[in-house]
Amino acid sequence: MDDKDRATGDAGDHADSAFEALLAEGAAVPTEGWDFSWFEGRATEERPSWGYAMSLAGRLAGASAALDVQTGGGEVLDFALGRAAPKAPVLTVATEGWPANVAKATALLSPRGIAVVASPEDAPLPFADAAFDLVVSRHPVRPLWDEIARVLRPGGTYFAQHVGPRSVFELVEYFLGPQPEGVSSARHPERERAGAEAAGLEVVGLRTERLRVEFHDIAAVVHFLRKVVWMVPGFTVEAYRPQLRALHEQIEADGPFVAHSTRHLFEARRP
Template sequence: MDDKDRGTGHGGGHPAPAFEALLAEGAAVPTEGWDFSWFEGRATEERPSWGYAMSLAGRLAGARAALDVQTGGGEVLDFALGRAAPKAPVLTVATEGWPANVAKATALLRPRGIAVVASPEEGPLPFADRAFDLVTSRHPVQPLWEEIARVLRPGGTYFAQHVGPRSVFELVEYFLGPQPREVSGARHPERERAAAEAAGLEVVGLRAERLRVEFHDIAAVVHFLRKVVWMVPGFTVEACRPRLRALHERIESGGPFVAHSTRHLVEARRP
């Protein structure tokens, strides 16, 4: 789903008995890593105009020591390093907090000579002060601004794509109902600018976009909520079966469920 062009979906063609089969399919797909290719034709998301992975490749080509924080399954870093070669950094390290993703990222990145370090998402980062001239991250759960500033060398850069406020909240609120303002306002780019500056970083670039997301069948909804577990905390098929059935019927009769993701591109430097 992530970074896919919109395309033809499955909505409208399933008979009612397909509901149980779709639930089972969505519940059976492995959730490790950040490879969203399973969603092809079933759910789609517009791409941010800045093209993070290619932009990351350019930054890596100019770095000497790089750290990718919360790398997921390592897919984005692997792609970017492939485009950055042969000018990739002499040293590149990645961190990840989810054990299944640590194993997947290690298998993918080890052939490139990249160590994947198991590190909790809440920090601290297990590296010395001023160890890197580039720190990157794609969709961190929470940016660790003080830790980022600590491990950056003077003049070093943090370059990342973050999830913005109220991302895919149409789907979240379909299951959870209206959310409090403090929840829906979290991750606002200006709040992150203030937090980065409070940590001693200079924000030199900040761009935000709102992007269309479509879910074409209920299996895609189930897999998405299993994969991105913080969207609807405690989600299970059994607990949400009535809402899932109603949403399945809505998609069958009216077409894709439409939501909107929010993303912002951050560039910050340590003076």
């Protein structure tokens, strides 16, 4: 082997080891909760102009009894309550369906006197009729409109940020190929408006935005797909290793992989 061949081989070995190290790093990061701080410097997502967490703080400051549905690890509610204090609601409760998140949210929110109730995302809300004047949620899997209407007091408000249709689908289709137009249509804001109105709610605000997302390395892609499990169902590093390698090489050669998220801000009121 001459010096040129040896140098090429060394470069290939280095590239392989760098790729494997990134895969291992992305696969090792814990996925509990909705704290995305690990992505700093590795992935970016443009934020909606309405600033949900700060807007939520204002709503909490004006409420007497609040429910956070599908709170995740409790991070957004904790932040908003910190900004709402000392005018936070007298009663605040949260629900969560994923056991690991229930534990994380309980540890974070219990010092504030907030109970986190383990409740599957598709189950009826375990609360009495007209128990809350404010129901909130950030990125619910699916809003249960009849249940939201039932637990709201007359004049009460549902205030939430939802994931819109075909969010980050450039990444989904990279791994799964072209998806039918009907996929993710349940998240369309107008379809959700119709669902809310059918449950007897009055939709008083609905804003939508499409936002730029960049993945700067393959570790960020791996962690994202492990954390947001419905994007590529059944995702594992081993099952998608060829696609991950090709995407790693693409990012190394061309720069960040660009996708777009969709979000809508939803406000509805029980008459």
